[in-house]
Amino acid sequence: MSKRAFALSFIVAATALAASQGIAGESPPYEVVDGHKVDEKTLGGWRTWRALACERCHGAEQEGLVGPSLVESLKALSKQDFEQVVLNGRPEKGMPNFSASKMVNDNLTGLYAYLKGRSDGAIQPGHLESMSKDGLAAKK
Numbered sequence: 001m002s003k004r005a006f007a008l009s010f011i012v013a014a015t016a017l018a019a020s021q022g023i024a025g026e027s028p029p030y031e032v033v034d035g036h037k038v039d040e041k042t043l044g045g046w047r048t049w050r051a052l053a054c055e056r057c058h059g060a061e062q063e064g065l066v067g068p069s070l071v072e073s074l075k076a077l078s079k080q081d082f083e084q085v086v087l088n089g090r091p092e093k094g095m096p097n098f099s100a101s102k103m104v105n106d107n108l109t110g111l112y113a114y115l116k117g118r119s120d121g122a123i124q125p126g127h128l129e130s131m132s133k134d135g136l137a138a139k140k
């Protein structure tokens, strides 16, 4: 193979890799059917949201109250920044720190997934159930 052909094939492979990673990066962190049946991880996130009563400040539908609307926030906030703010809080601005909560620590990924699904409009506000009840999870 000539040097040039080698360099070219390298570029093609690198571009293909970048493209495939781009697609993987865009796949949503939750699974949802009919707006209210979700995967176990996301369900755990919703239960954590309820148990820790985040709605006291962010609203029952994440629409914002004394805290900002998380439907809006999660459009811009990265997963990393989300985890930072939930664990460390912003005590001087009224957002408590949840690093001492075992449930939050155990369900942080699901909590992000749930709120991202709400922000995307894919998950309905209110009660959720497991999608595995109809045997949907078994398909995976």
Ligand code: HEC
Residues within 6 Å of the ligand: 048, 049, 052, 053, 054, 055, 056, 057, 058, 066, 067, 068, 070, 073, 077, 082, 085, 086, 090, 093, 094, 095, 096, 098, 104, 111
């Ligand atoms: C006592 C009220 C209160 C509670 C309870 C509360 N928050 Fe907050 N939260 C706030 C306030 C106020 C802010 C805005 C802080 C600021 O101005 O930077 C905030 C900010 C946030 C942000 C960052 C938003 C952004 O745009 O940067 C996230 C994410 C968040 N809260 C998630 C949660 C989650 C998840 C829970 C439950 C585990 C929760 N909050 C519980 C008051 C609260």
